[in-house]
Amino acid sequence: MRFVRAHATSRANFADSGSLVTSAAVKHEERRRPHGGAPIRLGLLGCGTVGGGVLRLLTKNAAEFRRRVGVPIEVRRVLVRDADKPRVDELDRSLLTTKVDDILTDEDIEIVVEVMGGEGFAGDCIERALSSGRSVVTANKALLARRGPTLLELAGTNRVGLAFEAAVGGGIPVIRTIRDAFASDDVVELTGILNGTSNYILTRMTEDGALFNDVLREAQDKGYAEADPSLDIDGHDAAQKLMVLAMLAFGARPPESGMLIEGIRGLDAVDVKLAGQFGYVVKHVAVGKDRGASVELRAHAALVKKSSVFANVSGVLNAIRLEGHALGPCLLSGRGAGDMPTAVSVVADILDVARAIVAGAPGIVTGARPLAARPLTPPSEIVLRYYLRLAVADEPGVMAEIAGALGRERVSLSQIVQTEGKDGTAQVVIITHEARESAVGAALSALADKRFLRAPAVLLRIEEG
Amino acid sequence: MRFVRAHATSRANFADSGSLVTSAAVKHEERRRPHGGAPIRLGLLGCGTVGGGVLRLLTKNAAEFRRRVGVPIEVRRVLVRDADKPRVDELDRSLLTTKVDDILTDEDIEIVVEVMGGEGFAGDCIERALSSGRSVVTANKALLARRGPTLLELAGTNRVGLAFEAAVGGGIPVIRTIRDAFASDDVVELTGILNGTSNYILTRMTEDGALFNDVLREAQDKGYAEADPSLDIDGHDAAQKLMVLAMLAFGARPPESGMLIEGIRGLDAVDVKLAGQFGYVVKHVAVGKDRGASVELRAHAALVKKSSVFANVSGVLNAIRLEGHALGPCLLSGRGAGDMPTAVSVVADILDVARAIVAGAPGIVTGARPLAARPLTPPSEIVLRYYLRLAVADEPGVMAEIAGALGRERVSLSQIVQTEGKDGTAQVVIITHEARESAVGAALSALADKRFLRAPAVLLRIEEG
Numbered sequence: 001m002r003f004v005r006a007h008a009t010s011r012a013n014f015a016d017s018g019s020l021v022t023s024a025a026v027k028h029e030e031r032r033r034p035h036g037g038a039p040i041r042l043g044l045l046g047c048g049t050v051g052g053g054v055l056r057l058l059t060k061n062a063a064e065f066r067r068r069v070g071v072p073i074e075v076r077r078v079l080v081r082d083a084d085k086p087r088v089d090e091l092d093r094s095l096l097t098t099k100v101d102d103i104l105t106d107e108d109i110e111i112v113v114e115v116m117g118g119e120g121f122a123g124d125c126i127e128r129a130l131s132s133g134r135s136v137v138t139a140n141k142a143l144l145a146r147r148g149p150t151l152l153e154l155a156g157t158n159r160v161g162l163a164f165e166a167a168v169g170g171g172i173p174v175i176r177t178i179r180d181a182f183a184s185d186d187v188v189e190l191t192g193i194l195n196g197t198s199n200y201i202l203t204r205m206t207e208d209g210a211l212f213n214d215v216l217r218e219a220q221d222k223g224y225a226e227a228d229p230s231l232d233i234d235g236h237d238a239a240q241k242l243m244v245l246a247m248l249a250f251g252a253r254p255p256e257s258g259m260l261i262e263g264i265r266g267l268d269a270v271d272v273k274l275a276g277q278f279g280y281v282v283k284h285v286a287v288g289k290d291r292g293a294s295v296e297l298r299a300h301a302a303l304v305k306k307s308s309v310f311a312n313v314s315g316v317l318n319a320i321r322l323e324g325h326a327l328g329p330c331l332l333s334g335r336g337a338g339d340m341p342t343a344v345s346v347v348a349d350i351l352d353v354a355r356a357i358v359a360g361a362p363g364i365v366t367g368a369r370p371l372a373a374r375p376l377t378p379p380s381e382i383v384l385r386y387y388l389r390l391a392v393a394d395e396p397g398v399m400a401e402i403a404g405a406l407g408r409e410r411v412s413l414s415q416i417v418q419t420e421g422k423d424g425t426a427q428v429v430i431i432t433h434e435a436r437e438s439a440v441g442a443a444l445s446a447l448a449d450k451r452f453l454r455a456p457a458v459l460l461r462i463e464e465g
Numbered sequence: 466m467r468f469v470r471a472h473a474t475s476r477a478n479f480a481d482s483g484s485l486v487t488s489a490a491v492k493h494e495e496r497r498r499p500h501g502g503a504p505i506r507l508g509l510l511g512c513g514t515v516g517g518g519v520l521r522l523l524t525k526n527a528a529e530f531r532r533r534v535g536v537p538i539e540v541r542r543v544l545v546r547d548a549d550k551p552r553v554d555e556l557d558r559s560l561l562t563t564k565v566d567d568i569l570t571d572e573d574i575e576i577v578v579e580v581m582g583g584e585g586f587a588g589d590c591i592e593r594a595l596s597s598g599r600s601v602v603t604a605n606k607a608l609l610a611r612r613g614p615t616l617l618e619l620a621g622t623n624r625v626g627l628a629f630e631a632a633v634g635g636g637i638p639v640i641r642t643i644r645d646a647f648a649s650d651d652v653v654e655l656t657g658i659l660n661g662t663s664n665y666i667l668t669r670m671t672e673d674g675a676l677f678n679d680v681l682r683e684a685q686d687k688g689y690a691e692a693d694p695s696l697d698i699d700g701h702d703a704a705q706k707l708m709v710l711a712m713l714a715f716g717a718r719p720p721e722s723g724m725l726i727e728g729i730r731g732l733d734a735v736d737v738k739l740a741g742q743f744g745y746v747v748k749h750v751a752v753g754k755d756r757g758a759s760v761e762l763r764a765h766a767a768l769v770k771k772s773s774v775f776a777n778v779s780g781v782l783n784a785i786r787l788e789g790h791a792l793g794p795c796l797l798s799g800r801g802a803g804d805m806p807t808a809v810s811v812v813a814d815i816l817d818v819a820r821a822i823v824a825g826a827p828g829i830v831t832g833a834r835p836l837a838a839r840p841l842t843p844p845s846e847i848v849l850r851y852y853l854r855l856a857v858a859d860e861p862g863v864m865a866e867i868a869g870a871l872g873r874e875r876v877s878l879s880q881i882v883q884t885e886g887k888d889g890t891a892q893v894v895i896i897t898h899e900a901r902e903s904a905v906g907a908a909l910s911a912l913a914d915k916r917f918l919r920a921p922a923v924l925l926r927i928e929e930g
Contacts, residue, residue, distance in 0.1 A: 053791075057649045057791075058649075061649050064834065065648075065649070067834075068648065068829075070826075165646070171646075171789070171792040171793060171795060172795060173638075173642050173645070173646035173795070176641070176642075176645060176646065177638050177641075177642075180638070180641060180813055180816075180817065181630070181636075181638035181641065181809075181810070181813050182809075182813075183530075183533065183812070183813050183816050184522045184523075184526050184530070184809055184812040184813060184816070185809045307777055307779070308777060309774055309777045309778060309798060311777065312772055312773060312774045312776065312777050313774060314772070317794075319796075324636070324809070326518075326522075326805040326806065326808070326809050327636040327799065327800065327805070327806050327809050328636060328799060328800045328803070328805075328806060329782075329798075329799055329800070330636060330637060330638070330797070330798070330799035330800075331784075331796070331797070331798040331799060332795070332796070332797055332798075333774060333794075333795070333796040333797075333798075334792065334793060334794055334795035334796060335792065335793045335794070335795075338793070340791040340792070340793075341791065341792050341793060343791070344646075344647075344649055344650045344789070344791050344792050345646070347648070347649040348645055348646050348647075348648050348649060351645075351648050351649070352645065355826075355829050356824065358826070359821065359824030359825055359826040359829065360824055360825060361535075361820075361823070361824040364533075364820050364824065369529065369532075
């Protein structure tokens with residue numbers, strides 16, 4: 001009781017001294033004042049499945065949230081494109097609007113929740129919201145990958161919150177783990193299985209020996225994969241998420257292009273099988289390393305050890321491994337997508353921001369360290385172990401030529417297996433010791449036009465640990 | 466700048482109106498006022514390896530923490546038993562005291578950090594700190610398992626923070642995940658590998674076929690296991706951590722005794738090997754389920770599927786899987802113990818509490834829902850699949866008697882393997898379908914005094930998922 005009264009007093013005092021500033025500025029400044037028991041009002045941008053889930057959770061848990069935040073949370077306005085479409089029962093249809101200005105000019109709205117997706121319009125709405133002193137919660141990964149640094153800066157300048165737990169890893173609390181649990185530690189490395197569609201396809205290929213195209217078609221039929229699956233299976237989705245994680249984990253503002261991005265399209269079932277024989281599972285990984293002067297960021301298929309925790313992250317699950325300087329390894333795994341996990345993460349952010357507003361310091365939620373522009377480590381400088389497969393003519397001298405080409409580039413070999421030839425073609429599989437990607441690439445180039453090579457060489461990177 | 470000025474104003478106003486209350490009460494009340502730029506002052510109880518790590522992190526990251534909290538964090542006093550012992554370089558020895566009252570009566574100390582361990586004295590210090598309006602950060606799992614509900618209540622009454630991330634799972638951010646990420650969801654079930662010593666022993670038994678006693682002795686030599694290993698290998702450490710997790714995850718205040726607690730002492734290498742043949746790995750697990758009227762809590766060895774993520778959590782790593790109603794499964798894994806992971810978690814808590822104090826609402830860190838006294842599900846009512854091994858005389862009719870005893874209790878069998886007899890003794894291994902623990906127990910009791918049984922039957926529970 002004393003708590004509420006004291007805050008009301010401080011608010012009144014402020015209003016008395018406000019004669020020199022405009023009413024908008026008072027409003028803006030007042031947002032940093034502790035609340036006097038008035039509800040925190042939200043504007044919701046978008047009311048699809050995630051937005052509907054948010055409304056449902058806010059309604060169902062209203063009493064509990066009021067207890068936790070100290071004041072009620074109230075949805076004041078909901079922006080949709082089509083006001084006549086059916087929506088969740090929890091929506092009071094009188095809140096619907098098709099004009100974003102109904103939200104962005106409403107002085108009582110303190111939190112803008114963006115769950116529409118898309119980059120241009122959504123980004124502009126978020127910028128306007130932050131600039132006018134409102135905190136923002138968003139699940140928009142593509143937008144954050146591109147405009148994250150600018151938006152974080154804008155939130156910092158305006159001392160408001162910008163929260164986006166749902167943008168990476170759906171229901172996995174990775175953003176708050178980097179922000180809060182690693183607050184006194186440095187993340188030196190992170191590795192993620194960040195794309196559920198790719199992981200589902202790879203799991204089916206591994207467990208059932210299925211072919212890439214068959215599983216992709218099946219996944220599309222089941223609705224796990226989009227009709228245009230490029231964002232998922234060509235690695236762009238994972239790369240966007242990696243970009244957001246790198247920003248928080250390394251305080252880096254890497255350039256927009258130049259990242260090594262490969263997907264799993266066209267992965268041959270033979271390589272999945274052979275990897276298994278060497279004790280590995282093929283996964284699509286996104287890897288970030290803080291290398292001081294540069295940040296190493298890459299997304300591609302990779303062989304991971306069967307005994308690693310990552311190997312058993314199967315189906316549509318996602319996982320993220322953070323390697324802390326003092327904390328050591330910390331692995332988080334869970335549903336990387338889905339309407340309800342995403343809605344739960346959005347609501348967790350709303351509660352954080354609301355509590356910070358009530359406490360008078362919405363900015364504490366953003367919590368990013370100042371971002372520094374840092375170049376990407378050139379892909380040629382990556383040092384890894386490699387899996388190489390060459391389909392070659394089954395004739396004398398071939399192995400010597402292959403070994404010679406690798407040796408000239410000082411690529412050292414750990415394991416070599418040549419399978420028995422079929423129709424005059426043999427498969428040579430090589431696991432290298434650690435080598436520079438440029439050296440491996442040069443050796444493969446030197447072999448590329450050899451008469452004995454029956455198909456382009458296959459290269460897969462190996463992620464240890 | 467405006468931020469600081471405005472808060473300073475509100476503080477001054479408060480002081481003006483304080484004439485009717487005592488100075489101590491003003492101090493107490495003032496703690497809920499936003500800071501005017503003054504440092505947050507800590508009292509540190511204990512300066513062993515964890516306490517030293519905390520001092521080191523606070524010193525190293527002072528500038529960054531100041532930015533994040535808004536004001537400096539200052540260690541004001543450090544309680545030790547022996548003021549002459551060597552300590553970390555980061556310690557200013559003039560801060561040392563051997564009298565706890567130097568900390569608990571110092572009105573400027575706003576956060577008490579307890580890293581001494583032990584229950585009686587540490588518990589009394591924490592109670593006094595909370596009662597006098599100070600927030601507390603502790604890593605003391607044994608104390609929380611016993612007095613957690615009382616301490617949470619005390620923190621609630623005094624509207625101060627009580628944070629204890631380091632008490633469970635060392636460097637794994639499980640407490641804040643339950644508190645924040647699951648804020649709008651219900652944890653319906655949790656399973657943990659919570660004891661690093663047991664997991665190390667089981668990993669060595671699984672990977673190298675080693676014997677329990679040999680690995681234990683080796684672990685003691687290496688310092689992974691205590692000279693008296695009972696707390697670890699008899700399941701008590703895991704049970705205490707489970708108690709703390711259940712309190713937060715289920716809002717339950719279960720009775721102090723009556724939990725099913727078993728360790729791994731005396732586990733037979735034969736069962737580890739046979740489990741492997743059925744596709745399982747033996748792990749020591751702590752399991753909690755919200756069953757509405759009761760909470761099911763148990764800690765014991767169990768068979769987990771080789772394809773589960775848990776199976777690959779090896780060595781001294783810990784892992785916790787939370788099953789949310791909407792979020793689905795969420796797995797966290799990392800170092801469960803160790804001085805630096807623990808210190809990092811303690812410092813993360815200090816930052817949370819400090820930010821909340823600066824914001825004027827230290828209580829928001831505690832975040833526990835009201836606890837309800839709830840009974841434990843009686844172990845007899847547990848429903849699981851079971852692994853049973855019976856060493857029996859290799860003679861006709863034995864299998865019929867075993868199957869008959871299980872059948873009479875309506876325990877249905879999924880797999881049966883009888884190994885070839887050696888010296889007239891055969892091993893019968895049975896994997897049951899789901900059954901009530903009481904039914905399996907009754908069947909084994911009925912078999913216990915049979916002439917053909919060569920040794921007490923072995924029962925291991927199976928954890929799916």
